[in-house]
Amino acid sequence: MSEAGETNDDAFTYNGGRVDPGETANIRYGISETYLGDPVRIPVTIVNGAKPGPTVFLSAAAHGDELNGIEVVREVAHDWDHAELHGTLVCLPVMNVPGFLAQERYLPIYDRDLNRSFPGREGSTSARRMAHQIFTNFIDPCDLGIDFHTSTRGRTNMLHVRANTEDPSVDRLAKAFSSNVIIAGEGPTGTLRREATDAGVPTITVEMGEAHRFQRRLIDRALTGVASVLAEFGCHRDSSVHWPGWRTIIDDDDEKTWLRADAGGIVDMKRGRGALVHEDEVICTITNPFKEEADIVTVEAPFTGLIVGVLENPVVYPGNPLCHLVGLSSATRTAIEYERTTGRSRSDL
Numbered sequence: 436m437s438e439a440g441e442t443n444d445d446a447f448t449y450n451g452g453r454v455d456p457g458e459t460a461n462i463r464y465g466i467s468e469t470y471l472g473d474p475v476r477i478p479v480t481i482v483n484g485a486k487p488g489p490t491v492f493l494s495a496a497a498h499g500d501e502l503n504g505i506e507v508v509r510e511v512a513h514d515w516d517h518a519e520l521h522g523t524l525v526c527l528p529v530m531n532v533p534g535f536l537a538q539e540r541y542l543p544i545y546d547r548d549l550n551r552s553f554p555g556r557e558g559s560t561s562a563r564r565m566a567h568q569i570f571t572n573f574i575d576p577c578d579l580g581i582d583f584h585t586s587t588r589g590r591t592n593m594l595h596v597r598a599n600t601e602d603p604s605v606d607r608l609a610k611a612f613s614s615n616v617i618i619a620g621e622g623p624t625g626t627l628r629r630e631a632t633d634a635g636v637p638t639i640t641v642e643m644g645e646a647h648r649f650q651r652r653l654i655d656r657a658l659t660g661v662a663s664v665l666a667e668f669g670c671h672r673d674s675s676v677h678w679p680g681w682r683t684i685i686d687d688d689d690e691k692t693w694l695r696a697d698a699g700g701i702v703d704m705k706r707g708r709g710a711l712v713h714e715d716e717v718i719c720t721i722t723n724p725f726k727e728e729a730d731i732v733t734v735e736a737p738f739t740g741l742i743v744g745v746l747e748n749p750v751v752y753p754g755n756p757l758c759h760l761v762g763l764s765s766a767t768r769t770a771i772e773y774e775r776t777t778g779r780s781r782s783d784l
């Protein structure tokens with residue numbers, strides 16, 4: 436990053452190429468080879484602004500069936516006007532190309548998780564070699580980053596940020612994204628956000644919606660978040676940081692739980708993603724195929740809170756998750772109730 440002067444002197448360089456200030460490049464970058472010996476290439480768009488500023492990566496589909504983020508990254512890269520961009524955008528819409536082609540979460544090579552394989556390593560497993568190629572060329576040179584995900588297949592999430600808020604630069608980034616909900620924590624070893632942050636590139640994860648879909652309203656909210664981050668970090672000088680209306684940061688000390696089924700069966704979910712539920716309110720019932728009254732299991736909220744994640748595929752074994760419920764301060768609860776009664780917000784989309 437160079438802050439001095441009005442022109443950007445920094446080319447973005449990667450193994451085998453460079454993108455000069457004022458240029459945009461669409462690259463297909465080889466990170467592995469298939470069984471046929473053909474290259475496995477990821478799409479990368481580098482937008483190097485004419486003016487100096489930070490280098491920001493936007494990445495998606497580390498899990499190959501999580502599609503919402505792909506559209507967010509593509510629209511930023513190709514639909515936005517970058518004439519006034521300060522800095523550089525590194526856009527990685529599909530990182531897990533083999534998983535994307537198979538429409539699977541994992542790399543379809545022994546079901547390895549690309550998002551547990553960062554920062555990767557030369558001479559290691561296939562997943563770590565791919566992660567290494569992505570990390571060294573396109574993540575490490577950045578100043579900050581946003582990695583987009585969705586819920587696992589069969590479930591859905593409210594749009595929320597996951598971030599290590601104890602790191603001040605990550606905290607700044609997480610708040611700038613302007614989601615209503617931030618779940619604090621450093622994240623598992625091998626995830627892009629944790630490894631990038633540990634390598635000095637503050638990074639957040641954005642979770643939004645469900646796999647296998649483009650969910651337009653969630654995509655639009657995420658685009659608002661990206662614009663807000665670019666304003667906060669000086670990439671877009673004429674736009675402003677967005678305030679989401681209310682915000683709750685969930686950390687280890689807060690009430691939060693995955694409610695799990697204690698009976699196998701078919702789930703009738705009463706409340707959806709983003710719902711505010713009250714203590715003892717019925718969230719769902721679980722029935723058997725005969726809907727026998729005596730066997731109906733009723734699941735109630737153990738505390739008043741917000742449904743951040745919820746099951747969509749309505750079948751469970753005992754132990755399967757039903758919903759992710761997080762507690763709220765009374766001030767936040769009041770703000771949500773106000774928002775819902777005035778209809779001014781879209782946090783429950």
Ligand SMILES: [Zn+2]
Binds near residue numbers: 497498501
């Ligand atoms: Zn994911």
